[in-house]
Amino acid sequence: MFFRMIAVAAATAPLPCLGQEEPDIARERDLQEVTITSRSVQKRMEEVQIGVEKVEIATLAKVPQLFGEKDIIKSLQLLPGVKSESEGSGGYQVRGGTSAQNLILLDGATVYNAGHLVGLFSTFNDDALMSGALYKGMVPAQFGGGSSSVFDISTRSGDMHDYHYGGTIGLLSAKVMAEGPIQEGKSSFLVSGRRSYLDLFLKATDDYKNNTLHFYDANVRLNFHLSEKDVLALSFFHGFDNMGLEDLMYMKWGNTAATANWLHTFNNQLYVNTKLIYSNFNSNIGMDVMNMRYIMDGYIRHASLNHQQTWMPNDRHHVNYGVEGTYLQVKSAEWDMVLLHEREKRNALTGALWIGDDWKICDALELQAGIRLHLFSALGGAPYYQIDADGNITDTTNPSSSEIVKTYADIEPRVSAKISLGDQHNLKIGYSRTSQDVHAINNGAMSMPFSRYLMSSNIVKPEQADQVSLGWTGVTASGDYDFSAETYYKTINNVYDYRDGKTFFSEIEVERLVLGGKGRAYGLELCAHKNNGPLTGWISYTLAWSENKIEGINGGSWYTASNDRRHDLSIVGMYQLSPEWDLAATWHYNTGQALSAPSAKYDMFGSTFYSYSERNGYRAPDCHRLDLSANYTRKHGKATHIWSFGVYNAYNRYNPYVIRFTNDDKKASGTKVEQTSLFGIVPSVSFTLKY
């Protein structure tokens, strides 16, 4: 399926001068159809893989979102097994993992911290997107790098025949898009851009007029049909955030990704895809107040060559095999602390070999099986350490840049089987092992752009997850409704977190700051779809547990993970009222997030402190929220205009964002508990014009 999507990403627009009998193009059309309708009931029933979700951009446009900004990441959070980090957050957690354990690929390039304004908005402009596939269960063998999930996003190709333009003005941002042929029928372009204008609001205030608060992103995609058998796709993405408090503090971060993708078709049975990929995530924060001048920046850079072939010897086998090599650079931090300058930067080589087969054994049994050899070699050119139990360096070596310091090699088997029980029911079972070499270390439960990152090294091991899952899918005879249930059990080894009391600037040597441990997660996911008629939508429910065990935390015993939430329920309804009006509503409920609250208090140096006997032993209050949207679409000749109205949190429920405990001797209760909520009711409106 992945390879099909790559093919679609490379060339989705129909070619002129080529009839339907042209096999390659017929396949491309077929692939295009597969992607666009992949959330249809038929496609869900046909899917062999367990634990895969497809995001349809057309559906995304209808679902109400915060500030009216269409957000592919937040739309994921309405799916079973996927949770938001917190209200309004762009971070998502899959099956008990953290957001840092999700691999996000944009046309094959890795994107980190895929959120603008600390996650309030998605990094991805929906105008440029074609589709997204989230692999939360069985991950195809061609993917590696995310221990919890892989979200594979493809950008859209420009129209090869006609020019189209569009623009949207919303409350907080505006975006424009243009696409069309470069050489009709042979090549096309698509350009889109978005910029927020929050800084204009700030300039209108006396208190905040000298502050900076904006983001922008840009996507460019060029497609060239070099010959009947060759398609070259070039895609480029750049997203950037800039926040600043006068000239006192600033925070900037962004992603740059570029992919050159060459698809060559040998014949109907064999095609080859070769990608050259570069991605760069960088963050830069600083403060200059009085004598305090602190600057810290870091980056993660990937340069990859990926070659894969798809061979379909007959209609029972669909074999994908390939090889990938990546030169990886991680600058965990480079900082200036007044007069001190320190830097930690390391390089590594990663490699992968894989083979996978979609094997239709018989009508009742299909198998998708693969195996991936994952290699990671930490390179010299930077100091490497031996560290004692307290985090102190006991030995330092300085290997040369050509020296391999440590190599890890892992075999990652992945298998999923579908057993059809007649036309309307099937069972699926799957097992997947995944690993991750770049570890994000977050202070707190939410991911932030200034998280410290570290690579596997002589001390830090690759994070490795094993997951088994079992599922059932059923559909009514008419196809109007379909239902699914999946259960999973997952273990993750080599999970790293900050030592107590340490924070990102405690030491430049990030390995001194962390402790390793393991996690486990298990749960049940239920989903029901209504597929036909003016009212469509789905209900998804997740019952989940997530636990961690890290020496030095909670006495070394298992404890509830901070992202543990027992129940999550989402109801999504979309109603086509008339050809002009479509309405949508989502209601989301989740039980409270795991929370560490004090269980006693004590006095030292005249102050009162809280004692915490249980890590995450309490629950925050439940959250629920209703969001509404309405779109009015009118066509005037070649022009289409769309008014989009939305109400986020329609009944103004104040859901917990932060809960704070404060000692208060004047109160009879002795402690004041305050809940801060981010959003009450938030209305939105936007206007889109397309030609």
Place this chain on the structure above:
Amino acid sequence: MKQFIYIIVCIMALSACTKEIDFDFHDEEPMVVIEAQVTNEGRWVTITRSRSVTDSVHSRCLPGAYITINGDDGLTTELTYDEATNRYFSPVPGEAGNTYFLNMFFEGVQYKASSTMPAATPITSSEFSWITMMGERMLCYEMWAIDQQPDVRNYFWVKMHRISHHPHLEGTRQTAPYSWDLFDDRGCPPGKIFLDWMLISEKNMDEDKEENWKRILYDGDNISVTLMTIDAKTYDYLQQLGRGQSHGANPHSNITGGCLGYFAAGSVVHTDTIVFQRNNVKEWQK
């Protein structure tokens, strides 16, 4: 920096709100809490017990413990309970460079710890000043001191004490430091250390809301600052203590035996006590 992000988020989220909620706390068996210090001003220990989260009555030091502190200079001192000062005390000062060992028996349990005493850091200057940030003037406190050990990383625990006779603070318990902080000397100019400390905005001082009374410095308040040079383990403990209050984790005590608290050997210096007068505070100059 997290506060910075929090401010940004709050600017955006015009509809954000904070409200007080009910919360059902779990009960925990009271634990022994030990606070012990050896400084150049003597040796003292307090022993208390933790109490319920909903208990607003502060603990007093518990009698009945046998406590000795000996140093690697061979001197052993027994601390005696002093009800008047609410602690166990010995006037024998510690000396920089020595490692001290706490040995204590209380209710049949032995508690032990050690800590090494770093050299003192003489304060050369300190003053309040105003700095303008985001259109608001902030009251700051700047301190400079001499780094006695410029070749190693040194750790500091600074506490500002305020005794106020302002009517708003009448009858309130003023044993807690007005503010405390931790810092190290990374990046400081050679031979010097400095501390720049943001205290409160002028706007909050002007508004004089009850929720801010504990944070507001009033004219006539007596202010003194204590700078204590501490070892890395004490610094880690206090870091964990401060961060754990918002991250839900107890700090790892350096005292064995199963208790809350710490044992620190440190060198203390004090500023002169000044009488705070807001009109005398000048604009900060680089």
